[in-house]
Amino acid sequence: MGERIYLYDSTLRDGAQAQGIDFSVADKQAIAAALDAFGIDYIEGGWPGANPTDDAFFAALPATKRSKISAFGMTRRAGRSASNDPGLQDVMAPGTPAVCLVGKTWAWQVETALKVTLAENLRMIADSLAHVVAQGREAHFDAEHFFDGYKANPQYALDALKAAHEAGASWLVLCDTNGGSLPSEVRKIVATVREALPTAQLGIHCHNDTEQAVANSLAAVESGVRQIQGTINGIGERCGNANLIALIPTLMLKMGFDTGISAEQLTHIGQLSRLVDDRLNRAPNRHAAYVGASAFAHKGGLHVSAMAKDSRSYEHIDPALVGNSRLVLVSDKAGRANILSRLEQMGIDVAADDDHISDLVKAVKDSEALGYAYEDASASFELMARERLGQLPHYYDLQSFRALNECRIDGKGKRFTVAEATVKLTVAGQQVMTVAEGNGPVNALDAALRKALTPHYPQLESMHLNDYKVRILTPSEATAALTRVMIESRNDDGQTWNTLGVSHNVIDASYNALYDAITYHLMKSGAKSVG
The missing domain is CATH 3.20.20.70 (Aldolase class I)
Structure with missing residues (x-):
């Protein structure tokens, strides 16, 4: 020394x-x-x-x-x-x-x-x-x-x-x-x-x-x-x-x-x-040297391919020395090496020559062209990968949902807004319809989904929404713009995961992100599919 x-x-x-x-x-x-x-x-x-x-x-x-x-x-x-x-x-x-x-x-x-x-x-x-x-x-x-x-x-x-x-x-x-x-x-x-x-x-x-x-x-x-x-x-x-x-x-x-x-x-x-x-109540700098979430993140397919042979190709130290870990990103820059490495990190066993890998690479590139961003939503990527590999559990079938905002005026002339969501779905062979209110349509939709599913999946009681972000992808379309919703969730053990949805309708995009968040949590908590 x-x-x-x-x-x-x-x-x-x-x-x-x-x-x-x-x-x-x-x-x-x-x-x-x-x-x-x-x-x-x-x-x-x-x-x-x-x-x-x-x-x-x-x-x-x-x-x-x-x-x-x-x-x-x-x-x-x-x-x-x-x-x-x-x-x-x-x-x-x-x-x-x-x-x-x-x-x-x-x-x-x-x-x-x-x-x-x-x-x-x-x-x-x-x-x-x-x-x-x-x-x-x-x-x-x-x-x-x-x-x-x-x-x-x-x-x-x-x-x-x-x-x-x-x-x-x-x-x-x-x-x-x-x-x-x-x-x-x-x-x-x-x-x-x-x-x-x-x-x-x-x-x-x-x-x-x-x-x-x-x-x-x-x-x-x-x-x-x-x-x-x-x-x-x-x-x-x-x-x-x-x-x-x-x-x-x-x-x-x-x-x-x-x-x-x-x-x-x-x-x-x-x-x-x-x-x-x-x-300080501020988000960590993901690009901080040594400790940032992106400090050892790899996106380019060429990089990941070389990393598979020797990590020294694109890492100046072993991330474990500073308590960090390697992160292989999945995006439209991804190749087979990225997908295989990411699946291995997720514990998904698949052969390198499996035909599904080519399909998955294409699906990622096509989805990202539509506005998806899997590098920041690894939970949604894992669900997509498991679905294409035939490994995704099935927990419920959505029939319909409706989310409303109602503006009301009280007796003193003060204006206030109430959001209400109605969800119809099938779970465990039963048709369920629930209604819930919230401080906004997405909050009401989340509450209605939980109200319908928690009796069958009590694991949802330990799932919480940490953050909700909306990104406008086509600002030139003004209020008709394509939007991307990113939701960060956590469980009682402090584990977090990110999911996303993309749509011209922000409520539809929010539902897609909520669906992935719920499905991912149920899958990781060992919930058994009840149909």
């Missing part, structure tokens, strides 16, 4: 500065617990004294087994001693084992933003870091705007680092605060700092304003940095921070570094990524 790289997570502080993100105390506690369980070295909890949420978090610090909680703040103000600066005392108050203080290293910023002399700023840095060390805390110095400062005035930027180092700071963290540096610049400047301060431990803190935060962090590591600061999923102010979800596997699997995270823990990195997205 290679040299040790220390991981410093700033999701709860820097990540919280992103537009649209507002962590609750419970969010911060849950994320901190997950970071600790995963094996992150340092967790920056926030800025004590800056806002009520951070104060509440630090007032009841989580008990960590592995991670050190760090409090963030700034160096003392001009004209005050470190022991008599209210802001610095707020940062010290929670008693965290680590404290990270940010200080100016760009001479122009010192004179224009702080409006103090260059010499006074150096004293502010030294006094503040010395105070942290004197209190028995591990001191980290965030050298703000270091790369911009170095480019403008190399000597002063180095003097700021030396002031913190001589005051006893354990880590000197070089910050690309504006996110505008290039990897070549970072690599060269970090190498110069290493020569100037050979005994200092260096860190890197990059922002993603030019989509190079990960590249800049890795360039810094190549030049001797041994601490990386970043956030989960790269969230942060403006364009975000260096993404630890991309950095950690790269450091371990590509560069051979020891991050303190075991191979087994690395398989849970996708769960950590999704936990933060869940807390």
Whole structure:
């Protein structure tokens, strides 16, 4: 195993500065617990004294087994001693084992933003870091705007680092605060700092304003940095921070570094990524490196054919190393290799030379030409495949359905809408007719179907609709456009599946997607066909 790289997570502080993100105390506690369980070295909890949420978090610090909680703040103000600066005392108050203080290293910023002399700023840095060390805390110095400062005035930027180092700071963290540096610049400047301060431990803190935060962090590591600061999923102010979800596997699997995270823990990195997205109530990025749903998805027939011979043809690592899995997509780009590979993943045993495979390939291409998109609706594809292979269970026969919207006016003249659906079907040799209301025609249709089928298939009680999406495929036809409905369903075990329907009538498309969702759930739950 290679040299040790220390991981410093700033999701709860820097990540919280992103537009649209507002962590609750419970969010911060849950994320901190997950970071600790995963094996992150340092967790920056926030800025004590800056806002009520951070104060509440630090007032009841989580008990960590592995991670050190760090409090963030700034160096003392001009004209005050470190022991008599209210802001610095707020940062010290929670008693965290680590404290990270940010200080100016760009001479122009010192004179224009702080409006103090260059010499006074150096004293502010030294006094503040010395105070942290004197209190028995591990001191980290965030050298703000270091790369911009170095480019403008190399000597002063180095003097700021030396002031913190001589005051006893354990880590000197070089910050690309504006996110505008290039990897070549970072690599060269970090190498110069290493020569100037050979005994200092260096860190890197990059922002993603030019989509190079990960590249800049890795360039810094190549030049001797041994601490990386970043956030989960790269969230942060403006364009975000260096993404630890991309950095950690790269450091371990590509560069051979020891991050303190075991191979087994690395398989849970996708769960950590999704936990933060869940807390933010946003959909995960399916194209995220390593952990995204599409990170190891293969669509082109040529690719899949080569993958069948050797997965290294189109995969840079084994997906299992990061807890992910290969996904073979079925679309109009598919060939026999895609279909056979996807059927194998679904547990459908069929010979490679089976005539049904050619029929299935043609059916997929024809359906996608009409607007179907099986790559995002694998449940509907599996049902189609099983039907053509003679393996699809049959659960009921639809005779008719009707969905109505009725606009009503109450006694006070207020308008409201009621949806009603009627379903006629045959199940277990019995003709059944049910009527149900809903907040819309699709909701009413779903309720009517369940009302008719649940007495015969109680498994439907554990099926829930997660999401419902409508895509207009021919917008030039306006309200007569061809529509595609995609439904995401889940069961009580948390398993999800996607189904779809296409029609010029949105209710008809919705029924087709509902039919597939119900049939797939019954099939996977082992329901026996009753006709």
